[in-house]
Amino acid sequence: MKALLLYPRFPETFWSFRHALPFLGKRSSYPPLGLLTVSALLPSAWERRLVDLNVEDLREKDLAWADVAFLSAMLVQAPSLSELIARCGAAGVRTVVGGPITSAEHAAWRDADHVVVGEAEEIVKILSHDLAAGQAKRFYASPCRTDMTRVPPPDLHLSRMRRYSSMPVQYSRGCPFACEFCDIIELFGQVPRTKTAKQVLAEFDRLYDLGWRGSVFMVDDNFVGNRRAIKGLLPQLAEWMARRRNPFSLFTQASINLAGDEELLSLMRASRFNRVFVGIETPVEESHRAAGKTQNANTDLLGSVRRLQEHGMEVMGGFILGFDQDPPDIFKRQIAFIKEAAIPISMVGLLTALPNTRLWRRLAGEGRIVRQSIGDNTAALLNFIPKMDAETLLAGYREVVSTLYNPKEYFERARVFLSRLGPSTRERRSFSDYLALIRSFIRQGIFSEYRRSYWRFLGNTFLRARRHLGLAVTLAIMGHHFFILARNTESKRPG
Numbered sequence: 001m002k003a004l005l006l007y008p009r010f011p012e013t014f015w016s017f018r019h020a021l022p023f024l025g026k027r028s029s030y031p032p033l034g035l036l037t038v039s040a041l042l043p044s045a046w047e048r049r050l051v052d053l054n055v056e057d058l059r060e061k062d063l064a065w066a067d068v069a070f071l072s073a074m075l076v077q078a079p080s081l082s083e084l085i086a087r088c089g090a091a092g093v094r095t096v097v098g099g100p101i102t103s104a105e106h107a108a109w110r111d112a113d114h115v116v117v118g119e120a121e122e123i124v125k126i127l128s129h130d131l132a133a134g135q136a137k138r139f140y141a142s143p144c145r146t147d148m149t150r151v152p153p154p155d156l157h158l159s160r161m162r163r164y165s166s167m168p169v170q171y172s173r174g175c176p177f178a179c180e181f182c183d184i185i186e187l188f189g190q191v192p193r194t195k196t197a198k199q200v201l202a203e204f205d206r207l208y209d210l211g212w213r214g215s216v217f218m219v220d221d222n223f224v225g226n227r228r229a230i231k232g233l234l235p236q237l238a239e240w241m242a243r244r245r246n247p248f249s250l251f252t253q254a255s256i257n258l259a260g261d262e263e264l265l266s267l268m269r270a271s272r273f274n275r276v277f278v279g280i281e282t283p284v285e286e287s288h289r290a291a292g293k294t295q296n297a298n299t300d301l302l303g304s305v306r307r308l309q310e311h312g313m314e315v316m317g318g319f320i321l322g323f324d325q326d327p328p329d330i331f332k333r334q335i336a337f338i339k340e341a342a343i344p345i346s347m348v349g350l351l352t353a354l355p356n357t358r359l360w361r362r363l364a365g366e367g368r369i370v371r372q373s374i375g376d377n378t379a380a381l382l383n384f385i386p387k388m389d390a391e392t393l394l395a396g397y398r399e400v401v402s403t404l405y406n407p408k409e410y411f412e413r414a415r416v417f418l419s420r421l422g423p424s425t426r427e428r429r430s431f432s433d434y435l436a437l438i439r440s441f442i443r444q445g446i447f448s449e450y451r452r453s454y455w456r457f458l459g460n461t462f463l464r465a466r467r468h469l470g471l472a473v474t475l476a477i478m479g480h481h482f483f484i485l486a487r488n489t490e491s492k493r494p495g
């Protein structure tokens with residue numbers, strides 16, 4: 001059998017980094033880990049080919065080659081997913097769809113031949129057998145949560161690695177917390193399941209042997225969900241890195257309680273983690289309590305962010321507007337918090353009720369759901385009736401985004417952040433980094449409208465924090481993406 005692994009295109013979102021990646025000569029952030037793991041589970045005799053629409057086009061000859069197409073998607077990829085299913089159907093290629101989008105009824109996969117619900121590991125063997133026998137059913141549901149110690153390394157060699165800015169590695173699934181709006185715990189449960197250190201190191205070995213150098217994204221939704229396990233892994237990771245003279249720099253996602261664990265912070269530093277995404281959500285204590293985000297309630301959030309920064313870690317923050325408890329001055333408070341915390345990359349989004357979450361169930365019970373979520377909480381679009389007047393909320397949201405991503409404001413935040421940043425791990429520079437530098441000088445330093453703020457920021461870094469100059473250029477490039485997106489958010493109106 002010939003299996004075509006098809007990954008739908010992402011629209012332009014804050015997360016796509018579409019306006020920053022071209023500086024690095026890259027097209028997407030990282031290859032589709034889920035699909036490449038499915039690939040590794042297929043019978044060894046099957047041929048496989050990956051087409052990621054985010055880095056390449058799907059050609060007619062790919063479709064003519066394939067017997068079956070495996071597609072995986074998140075909600076935000078729905079439009080591209082339904083187009084791909086239609087193209088496969090027209091070419092006579094059977095389609096199997098999985099990923100988070102199948103966890104609830106969605107029009108985008110209605111025309112797929114076969115649908116996989118839940119984690120794929122327990123299903124692929126049976127499904128591939130049924131496909132080969134021409135007896136595949138319409139639905140396959142995972143009978144249980146996957147034992148992570150049996151997950152094989154993904155077939156990353158199928159991806160065009162040079163077109164991505166990072167490579168993904170997964171250590172765990174699941175998160176012990178219970179945030180009302182989160183779909184991770186619905187999909188993967190509240191008991192983090194982990195791979196063994198041996199598995200993770202084997203994946204690092206494989207990346208290294210494939211010639212990868214640079215950024216690696218530990219894709220876990222909460223890397224520190226099982227702190228005991230992670231403390232067992234990290235010394236081995238640090239040792240692996242040191243032995244190979246630090247070929248990778250690592251970033252991940254973690255809950256804010258990471259900041260209170262000195263031992264864990266030191267271990268992460270030793271393992272070359274230099275960036276972490278943290279869901280901070282709001283400076284309003286009552287919202288944390290109501291949303292069940294207990295780890296953020298009763299916590300000195302500003303102090304926690306600062307501690308992470310002082311440990312050499314760049315904090316990227318997730319923020320939400322639209323909680324029922326939001327006071328009228330929430331917009332000013334979010335802006336003030338983000339400024340004070342000096343978080344250059346702040347993903348501010350509107351609360352969205354994702355399918356199958358506690359939030360969805362509560363709002364549905366209150367008759368407040370108005371449409372399915374499109375899975376992009378940074379689009380100025382609500383899928384529920386907020387407590388605050390909707391127009392006021394949307395206008396406030398646009399105001400927050402345009403203020404934060406006013407280039408002057410952004411560079412000032414980045415400047416303060418760099419002044420606080422502890423000795424960060426030195427990133428290995430590659431040829432594409434130098435190309436990015438030249439592109440940035442030309443595009444941002446000569447032709448952009450914000451070139452004065454740009455040069456002031458770089459000049460200041462050169463004089464006061466020269467060791468962070470490389471990071472300063474990276475932040476400037478990432479800022480460019482947000483400046484464009486913020487302008488576009490201005491023009492997006494509620495539908």
Ligand code: SF4
Nearest residue numbers: 175177178179182221
């Ligand atoms: S900490 Fe993050 S992953 Fe865990 S439940 Fe909350 S939002 Fe979900």
